[in-house]
Amino acid sequence: xxxxxxxxxxxxxxxxxxxxxxxxxxxxxxxxxxxxxxxxxxxxxxxxxxxxxxxxxxxxxxxxxxxxxxxxxxxxxxxxxxxxxxxxxxxxxxxxxxxxx
Numbered sequence: 001x002x003x004x005x006x007x008x009x010x011x012x013x014x015x016x017x018x019x020x021x022x023x024x025x026x027x028x029x030x031x032x033x034x035x036x037x038x039x040x041x042x043x044x045x046x047x048x049x050x051x052x053x054x055x056x057x058x059x060x061x062x063x064x065x066x067x068x069x070x071x072x073x074x075x076x077x078x079x080x081x082x083x084x085x086x087x088x089x090x091x092x093x094x095x096x097x098x099x100x101x
Contacts, residue, residue, distance in 0.1 A: 010038030045079025
């Protein structure tokens with residue numbers, strides 16, 4: 001889920017910044033800002049915990065959450081809002097592309 005959040009927000013931010021800024025003049029700014037925003041949403045929008053909701057301090061170690069259904073990635077409000085905004089940007093971008101032809 002974290003990878004999907006990273007990819008979706010990264011692509012949406014890249015599309016949005018490419019439209020707002022001149023990509024030919026500022027490619028480093030557009031790509032680096034998109035990468036930073038995608039990393040931030042992936043880090044803030046998803047967290048790992050036990051499948052049953054138990055918050056374990058042993059995540060990343062062998063046997064973490066073994067009595068709680070295993071480790072699962074959960075998405076919080078920041079992640080859902082990032083995915084919703086990304087989906088909206090991607091929908092507007094790709095649904096409007098056929099009207100210009």
